[in-house]
Amino acid sequence: xxxxxxxxxxxxxxxxxxxxSLENGTARFDDVQYLLAWRYPFGLLDALPNLKLIISxxxxxxxxxxxxxxxxxxxxxxxxxxxxxTRMTSYxxxxxxxxTRRLTEVLEHQRNAQWLYVCDPLPETVRxxxxxxxxxxxxxxxxxxxxxxxxxxxxxxxxxIDGITCFSGDDGLVPFLAETDxxxxxxxxxxxxxxxxxxxxxxxxxxxxxxxYLPGPVLINAARGGLQNVPDILxxxxxxxxxxxxxxxxxxxxxxxxxxxWSHPRVVVSPHIASVTSPHRIARYALKQISTFEAGxxxxxxxxxxxxx
Ligand code: NDP
Ligand code: OXD
Numbered sequence: 001x002x003x004x005x006x007x008x009x010x011x012x013x014x015x016x017x018x019x020x021s022l023e024n025g026t027a028r029f030d031d032v033q034y035l036l037a038w039r040y041p042f043g044l045l046d047a048l049p050n051l052k053l054i055i056s057x058x059x060x061x062x063x064x065x066x067x068x069x070x071x072x073x074x075x076x077x078x079x080x081x082x083x084x085x086t087r088m089t090s091y092x093x094x095x096x097x098x099x100t101r102r103l104t105e106v107l108e109h110q111r112n113a114q115w116l117y118v119c120d121p122l123p124e125t126v127r128x129x130x131x132x133x134x135x136x137x138x139x140x141x142x143x144x145x146x147x148x149x150x151x152x153x154x155x156x157x158x159x160x161i162d163g164i165t166c167f168s169g170d171d172g173l174v175p176f177l178a179e180t181d182x183x184x185x186x187x188x189x190x191x192x193x194x195x196x197x198x199x200x201x202x203x204x205x206x207x208x209x210x211x212x213y214l215p216g217p218v219l220i221n222a223a224r225g226g227l228q229n230v231p232d233i234l235x236x237x238x239x240x241x242x243x244x245x246x247x248x249x250x251x252x253x254x255x256x257x258x259x260x261x262w263s264h265p266r267v268v269v270s271p272h273i274a275s276v277t278s279p280h281r282i283a284r285y286a287l288k289q290i291s292t293f294e295a296g297x298x299x300x301x302x303x304x305x306x307x308x309x
Contacts, residue, residue: 123147
Protein backbone atom coordinates (compact mmCIF):
# COMPACT_ATOMS: atom_id res chain seq x y z
CA UNK A 1 0.00 0.00 0.00
CA UNK A 2 1.42 3.33 -0.98
CA UNK A 3 -0.06 5.90 1.39
CA UNK A 4 3.24 6.35 3.18
CA UNK A 5 3.87 8.44 6.25
CA UNK A 6 4.43 11.51 4.14
CA UNK A 7 0.97 11.22 2.61
CA UNK A 8 -0.91 10.16 5.72
CA UNK A 9 -3.50 12.74 6.63
CA UNK A 10 -4.40 13.66 10.15
CA UNK A 11 -7.82 15.27 10.08
CA UNK A 12 -8.36 17.97 12.66
CA UNK A 13 -11.54 19.80 13.74
CA UNK A 14 -10.80 22.62 11.27
CA UNK A 15 -9.95 20.03 8.59
CA UNK A 16 -6.94 22.09 7.54
CA UNK A 17 -4.08 20.91 9.71
CA UNK A 18 -1.90 18.14 8.39
CA UNK A 19 1.15 16.19 9.48
CA UNK A 20 3.45 19.01 8.40
CA SER A 21 1.86 21.52 10.74
CA LEU A 22 2.03 18.97 13.57
CA GLU A 23 5.73 18.48 12.93
CA ASN A 24 6.57 22.18 12.66
CA GLY A 25 4.64 22.94 15.81
CA THR A 26 1.76 25.07 14.46
CA ALA A 27 -0.85 22.52 15.53
CA ARG A 28 -1.29 20.80 18.87
CA PHE A 29 -1.55 17.07 19.49
CA ASP A 30 -4.48 17.77 21.86
CA ASP A 31 -6.46 19.08 18.88
CA VAL A 32 -6.52 15.71 17.20
CA GLN A 33 -9.88 13.95 17.31
CA TYR A 34 -9.65 11.75 14.24
CA LEU A 35 -6.63 9.81 13.04
CA LEU A 36 -6.34 8.56 9.48
CA ALA A 37 -3.12 6.61 9.35
CA TRP A 38 -1.12 3.74 7.92
CA ARG A 39 1.63 2.13 9.99
CA TYR A 40 1.99 5.13 12.25
CA PRO A 41 4.82 5.15 14.82
CA PHE A 42 3.89 3.49 18.12
CA GLY A 43 3.71 6.09 20.90
CA LEU A 44 1.66 8.45 18.74
CA LEU A 45 -1.67 7.48 20.32
CA ASP A 46 -0.34 8.29 23.77
CA ALA A 47 0.15 11.88 22.58
CA LEU A 48 -3.46 12.21 21.39
CA PRO A 49 -5.62 12.52 24.52
CA ASN A 50 -8.74 13.67 22.64
CA LEU A 51 -8.77 11.02 19.95
CA LYS A 52 -12.27 9.74 19.09
CA LEU A 53 -11.83 7.50 16.07
CA ILE A 54 -9.06 5.72 14.15
CA ILE A 55 -9.44 5.18 10.42
CA SER A 56 -6.96 2.76 8.92
CA UNK A 57 -5.76 3.87 5.49
CA UNK A 58 -5.40 0.18 4.63
CA UNK A 59 -7.74 -2.80 4.60
CA UNK A 60 -5.47 -4.67 7.01
CA UNK A 61 -5.27 -3.46 10.61
CA UNK A 62 -2.69 -5.84 12.09
CA UNK A 63 -0.28 -2.97 12.75
CA UNK A 64 -2.88 -0.92 14.67
CA UNK A 65 -3.95 -3.93 16.73
CA UNK A 66 -0.34 -4.50 17.82
CA UNK A 67 -0.11 -0.94 19.22
CA UNK A 68 0.33 -1.34 23.01
CA UNK A 69 -1.29 2.10 23.51
CA UNK A 70 -4.46 1.34 21.53
CA UNK A 71 -7.32 2.41 23.83
CA UNK A 72 -10.21 -0.08 24.17
CA UNK A 73 -12.92 2.53 23.86
CA UNK A 74 -11.87 4.12 20.56
CA UNK A 75 -13.50 2.60 17.48
CA UNK A 76 -11.26 1.44 14.66
CA UNK A 77 -12.49 1.27 11.09
CA UNK A 78 -10.64 -0.19 8.12
CA UNK A 79 -10.61 0.82 4.45
CA UNK A 80 -13.01 -0.96 2.13
CA UNK A 81 -13.23 0.55 -1.32
CA UNK A 82 -14.29 -0.40 -4.85
CA UNK A 83 -11.01 0.76 -6.39
CA UNK A 84 -8.95 -1.08 -3.78
CA UNK A 85 -10.90 -4.24 -4.59
CA THR A 86 -10.54 -3.81 -8.36
CA ARG A 87 -6.80 -3.34 -8.04
CA MET A 88 -6.49 -6.49 -5.94
CA THR A 89 -8.55 -8.59 -8.36
CA SER A 90 -6.36 -7.43 -11.24
CA TYR A 91 -3.18 -8.31 -9.30
CA UNK A 92 -4.51 -11.76 -8.41
CA UNK A 93 -5.74 -12.48 -11.95
CA UNK A 94 -2.45 -11.27 -13.43
CA UNK A 95 -0.40 -13.61 -11.20
CA UNK A 96 -2.65 -16.63 -11.72
CA UNK A 97 -2.44 -16.11 -15.49
CA UNK A 98 1.31 -15.43 -15.31
CA UNK A 99 1.98 -18.78 -13.66
CA THR A 100 -0.56 -20.86 -15.57
CA ARG A 101 0.91 -19.47 -18.82
CA ARG A 102 4.32 -20.41 -17.29
CA LEU A 103 5.77 -17.03 -18.09
CA THR A 104 8.74 -17.41 -15.72
CA GLU A 105 9.94 -20.16 -18.09
CA VAL A 106 9.04 -18.23 -21.25
CA LEU A 107 11.02 -15.21 -20.01
CA GLU A 108 13.97 -17.41 -19.09
CA HIS A 109 13.96 -18.87 -22.61
CA GLN A 110 13.78 -15.36 -24.03
CA ARG A 111 16.86 -14.32 -22.04
CA ASN A 112 18.69 -17.33 -23.54
CA ALA A 113 17.33 -16.66 -27.07
CA GLN A 114 15.72 -20.14 -27.04
CA TRP A 115 12.71 -20.89 -29.24
CA LEU A 116 11.15 -23.46 -26.92
CA TYR A 117 7.49 -24.43 -26.58
CA VAL A 118 5.98 -24.35 -23.12
CA CYS A 119 2.62 -26.09 -22.67
CA ASP A 120 0.06 -24.36 -20.50
CA PRO A 121 -2.96 -25.94 -18.81
CA LEU A 122 -6.50 -24.96 -19.74
CA PRO A 123 -8.00 -22.79 -16.95
CA GLU A 124 -10.84 -25.28 -16.50
CA THR A 125 -8.29 -27.95 -15.46
CA VAL A 126 -6.69 -25.73 -12.80
CA ARG A 127 -8.08 -25.41 -9.29
CA UNK A 128 -7.40 -22.10 -7.61
CA UNK A 129 -7.97 -21.94 -3.86
CA UNK A 130 -8.43 -18.57 -2.18
CA UNK A 131 -7.66 -18.37 1.53
CA UNK A 132 -9.86 -15.61 2.94
CA UNK A 133 -13.26 -15.00 1.38
CA UNK A 134 -13.77 -11.42 2.56
CA UNK A 135 -14.03 -8.25 0.47
CA UNK A 136 -10.90 -8.95 -1.57
CA UNK A 137 -10.95 -12.76 -1.59
CA UNK A 138 -14.51 -13.08 -2.85
CA UNK A 139 -14.05 -10.46 -5.58
CA UNK A 140 -10.78 -12.09 -6.73
CA UNK A 141 -12.38 -15.54 -6.77
CA UNK A 142 -15.34 -14.25 -8.84
CA UNK A 143 -12.95 -12.73 -11.40
CA UNK A 144 -11.13 -16.07 -11.68
CA UNK A 145 -14.47 -17.88 -12.16
CA UNK A 146 -15.11 -15.62 -15.14
CA UNK A 147 -11.67 -16.55 -16.54
CA UNK A 148 -12.70 -20.20 -16.42
CA UNK A 149 -10.71 -21.49 -13.41
CA UNK A 150 -12.19 -24.02 -10.98
CA UNK A 151 -12.52 -22.13 -7.73
CA UNK A 152 -12.18 -23.22 -4.11
CA UNK A 153 -12.29 -20.93 -1.07
CA UNK A 154 -11.54 -21.15 2.64
CA UNK A 155 -12.76 -18.86 5.42
CA UNK A 156 -13.32 -18.88 9.18
CA UNK A 157 -17.13 -19.08 8.94
CA UNK A 158 -19.04 -21.31 6.47
CA UNK A 159 -20.16 -19.70 3.19
CA UNK A 160 -22.18 -20.51 0.10
CA ILE A 161 -20.97 -18.59 -2.94
CA ASP A 162 -22.01 -19.21 -6.54
CA GLY A 163 -19.25 -20.83 -8.58
CA ILE A 164 -16.92 -21.42 -5.59
CA THR A 165 -16.62 -24.64 -3.59
CA CYS A 166 -16.30 -23.31 -0.04
CA PHE A 167 -14.50 -24.82 2.95
CA SER A 168 -14.26 -23.35 6.41
CA GLY A 169 -12.53 -23.56 9.77
CA ASP A 170 -9.74 -25.85 10.93
CA ASP A 171 -11.60 -28.96 9.71
CA GLY A 172 -12.00 -27.51 6.24
CA LEU A 173 -8.33 -26.63 5.74
CA VAL A 174 -6.94 -30.07 4.79
CA PRO A 175 -9.67 -30.86 2.20
CA PHE A 176 -9.35 -27.31 0.83
CA LEU A 177 -5.58 -27.68 0.35
CA ALA A 178 -6.02 -31.12 -1.20
CA GLU A 179 -8.16 -29.53 -3.92
CA THR A 180 -5.89 -26.54 -4.57
CA ASP A 181 -3.29 -26.24 -7.34
CA UNK A 182 -2.77 -22.47 -7.04
CA UNK A 183 -3.05 -20.97 -3.58
CA UNK A 184 -4.06 -17.29 -3.37
CA UNK A 185 -3.75 -15.80 0.10
CA UNK A 186 -6.02 -12.93 1.14
CA UNK A 187 -6.24 -13.53 4.88
CA UNK A 188 -5.72 -10.91 7.58
CA UNK A 189 -2.64 -11.31 9.78
CA UNK A 190 -3.88 -12.44 13.19
CA UNK A 191 -2.44 -14.68 15.93
CA UNK A 192 -4.32 -17.59 14.25
CA UNK A 193 -2.94 -16.98 10.75
CA UNK A 194 0.64 -15.91 11.59
CA UNK A 195 3.25 -18.05 9.77
CA UNK A 196 0.62 -20.53 8.60
CA UNK A 197 2.11 -20.54 5.08
CA UNK A 198 4.81 -23.08 5.92
CA UNK A 199 6.25 -26.26 4.53
CA UNK A 200 3.70 -28.47 6.22
CA UNK A 201 0.88 -26.53 4.54
CA UNK A 202 2.59 -26.46 1.12
CA UNK A 203 3.09 -30.23 1.23
CA UNK A 204 -0.68 -30.68 1.51
CA UNK A 205 -1.40 -28.79 -1.72
CA UNK A 206 -2.89 -30.74 -4.58
CA UNK A 207 -0.70 -33.21 -6.43
CA UNK A 208 -2.84 -33.07 -9.56
CA UNK A 209 -1.26 -29.67 -10.02
CA UNK A 210 1.90 -31.56 -10.99
CA UNK A 211 1.60 -32.31 -14.66
CA UNK A 212 3.51 -31.54 -17.78
CA TYR A 213 1.30 -28.46 -18.08
CA LEU A 214 1.57 -27.12 -14.52
CA PRO A 215 4.63 -28.65 -12.89
CA GLY A 216 3.53 -28.07 -9.29
CA PRO A 217 1.54 -25.94 -6.87
CA VAL A 218 1.87 -22.15 -6.91
CA LEU A 219 1.72 -19.73 -3.96
CA ILE A 220 0.42 -16.17 -4.38
CA ASN A 221 0.55 -14.09 -1.20
CA ALA A 222 -1.02 -10.63 -1.51
CA ALA A 223 -2.03 -10.34 2.15
CA ARG A 224 0.71 -9.93 4.76
CA GLY A 225 4.32 -11.06 5.02
CA GLY A 226 3.74 -12.27 8.58
CA LEU A 227 1.59 -15.09 7.21
CA GLN A 228 4.54 -16.76 5.49
CA ASN A 229 7.69 -18.61 6.48
CA VAL A 230 10.21 -17.50 3.83
CA PRO A 231 12.89 -20.19 4.45
CA ASP A 232 10.10 -22.80 3.99
CA ILE A 233 9.03 -21.13 0.74
CA LEU A 234 12.59 -21.26 -0.60
CA UNK A 235 13.08 -24.90 0.42
CA UNK A 236 9.73 -25.83 -1.10
CA UNK A 237 10.52 -24.06 -4.36
CA UNK A 238 13.92 -25.68 -4.55
CA UNK A 239 12.71 -29.25 -3.94
CA UNK A 240 9.58 -28.97 -6.13
CA UNK A 241 6.99 -28.90 -3.34
CA UNK A 242 6.10 -25.54 -4.90
CA UNK A 243 6.54 -24.79 -8.59
CA UNK A 244 6.46 -20.98 -8.32
CA UNK A 245 5.41 -18.05 -6.13
CA UNK A 246 4.27 -14.44 -6.34
CA UNK A 247 5.01 -12.53 -3.17
CA UNK A 248 3.81 -8.97 -2.73
CA UNK A 249 4.32 -8.72 1.02
CA UNK A 250 7.14 -9.46 3.46
CA UNK A 251 7.59 -9.53 7.21
CA UNK A 252 10.31 -6.88 6.88
CA UNK A 253 9.58 -4.32 4.19
CA UNK A 254 11.37 -3.24 2.11
CA UNK A 255 12.85 -6.64 1.32
CA UNK A 256 16.64 -6.35 1.75
CA UNK A 257 18.61 -6.01 -1.50
CA UNK A 258 20.60 -9.19 -0.87
CA UNK A 259 17.55 -11.38 -0.17
CA UNK A 260 17.59 -14.62 -2.26
CA UNK A 261 13.93 -14.16 -3.22
CA TRP A 262 14.84 -11.30 -5.59
CA SER A 263 16.82 -13.53 -7.90
CA HIS A 264 14.88 -16.79 -7.61
CA PRO A 265 13.94 -17.86 -11.16
CA ARG A 266 10.40 -18.94 -10.18
CA VAL A 267 9.49 -16.04 -7.90
CA VAL A 268 7.75 -12.77 -8.72
CA VAL A 269 8.56 -10.19 -6.04
CA SER A 270 6.59 -6.93 -5.90
CA PRO A 271 6.91 -4.12 -3.33
CA HIS A 272 3.53 -4.34 -1.53
CA ILE A 273 1.65 -2.88 -4.47
CA ALA A 274 -1.00 -5.53 -5.11
CA SER A 275 -3.59 -2.93 -4.24
CA VAL A 276 -2.59 0.61 -3.44
CA THR A 277 -4.84 2.99 -1.51
CA SER A 278 -5.63 6.04 -3.59
CA PRO A 279 -5.25 9.27 -1.55
CA HIS A 280 -8.41 10.90 -2.89
CA ARG A 281 -10.53 7.75 -2.26
CA ILE A 282 -9.28 7.35 1.33
CA ALA A 283 -9.76 11.07 2.06
CA ARG A 284 -13.37 10.90 0.85
CA TYR A 285 -13.95 7.68 2.79
CA ALA A 286 -12.53 9.20 5.98
CA LEU A 287 -14.68 12.30 5.72
CA LYS A 288 -17.79 10.14 5.23
CA GLN A 289 -16.96 8.03 8.29
CA ILE A 290 -16.31 11.16 10.37
CA SER A 291 -19.62 12.75 9.30
CA THR A 292 -21.43 9.53 10.25
CA PHE A 293 -19.64 9.46 13.59
CA GLU A 294 -20.40 13.12 14.33
CA ALA A 295 -24.08 12.56 13.46
CA GLY A 296 -24.23 9.62 15.90
CA UNK A 297 -24.71 7.09 13.07
CA UNK A 298 -23.28 3.60 12.68
CA UNK A 299 -19.72 3.42 11.37
CA UNK A 300 -18.98 1.12 8.43
CA UNK A 301 -16.32 -1.61 8.42
CA UNK A 302 -15.61 -1.46 12.14
CA UNK A 303 -12.85 -3.85 13.15
CA UNK A 304 -13.79 -6.64 15.56
CA UNK A 305 -10.85 -6.58 17.93
CA UNK A 306 -11.57 -10.03 19.33
CA UNK A 307 -11.44 -11.58 15.84
CA UNK A 308 -8.44 -9.43 14.94
CA UNK A 309 -9.79 -8.13 11.61
P1 NDP B 1 -11.79 -9.19 5.13
O1 NDP B 1 -11.77 -8.91 6.59
O2 NDP B 1 -12.93 -8.67 4.32
O3 NDP B 1 -11.73 -10.78 4.89
C1 NDP B 1 -10.91 -11.61 5.64
C2 NDP B 1 -11.25 -13.06 5.28
O4 NDP B 1 -10.32 -13.92 5.95
C3 NDP B 1 -12.65 -13.48 5.74
O5 NDP B 1 -13.24 -14.34 4.77
C4 NDP B 1 -12.36 -14.26 7.03
O6 NDP B 1 -13.31 -15.27 7.33
C5 NDP B 1 -11.04 -14.92 6.67
N1 NDP B 1 -10.31 -15.32 7.87
C6 NDP B 1 -9.85 -14.53 8.88
N2 NDP B 1 -9.25 -15.28 9.82
C7 NDP B 1 -9.35 -16.56 9.41
C8 NDP B 1 -8.94 -17.81 9.97
N3 NDP B 1 -8.31 -17.89 11.15
N4 NDP B 1 -9.23 -18.93 9.29
C9 NDP B 1 -9.88 -18.87 8.09
N5 NDP B 1 -10.30 -17.73 7.52
C10 NDP B 1 -10.02 -16.59 8.17
O7 NDP B 1 -10.40 -8.67 4.55
P2 NDP B 1 -10.09 -8.10 3.09
O8 NDP B 1 -10.54 -9.09 2.08
O9 NDP B 1 -10.58 -6.70 2.96
O10 NDP B 1 -8.49 -8.01 3.14
C11 NDP B 1 -7.71 -9.17 3.37
C12 NDP B 1 -6.26 -8.77 3.66
O11 NDP B 1 -5.62 -8.35 2.46
C13 NDP B 1 -6.08 -7.57 4.60
O12 NDP B 1 -6.20 -7.98 5.95
C14 NDP B 1 -4.70 -7.08 4.26
O13 NDP B 1 -3.77 -7.69 5.11
C15 NDP B 1 -4.48 -7.58 2.84
N6 NDP B 1 -4.32 -6.46 1.87
C16 NDP B 1 -3.15 -6.39 1.15
C17 NDP B 1 -2.98 -5.41 0.20
C18 NDP B 1 -1.75 -5.35 -0.65
O14 NDP B 1 -1.54 -4.36 -1.35
N7 NDP B 1 -0.92 -6.35 -0.63
C19 NDP B 1 -4.02 -4.40 -0.07
C20 NDP B 1 -5.21 -4.59 0.72
C21 NDP B 1 -5.33 -5.60 1.66
P3 NDP B 1 -14.88 -14.90 7.64
O15 NDP B 1 -15.44 -14.50 6.29
O16 NDP B 1 -15.42 -16.16 8.12
O17 NDP B 1 -14.83 -13.77 8.62
C1 OXD C 1 -3.83 -2.75 3.01
C2 OXD C 1 -2.56 -2.82 2.31
O1 OXD C 1 -3.99 -3.41 4.03
O2 OXD C 1 -2.34 -2.02 1.38
O3 OXD C 1 -4.72 -2.04 2.52
O4 OXD C 1 -1.72 -3.66 2.61
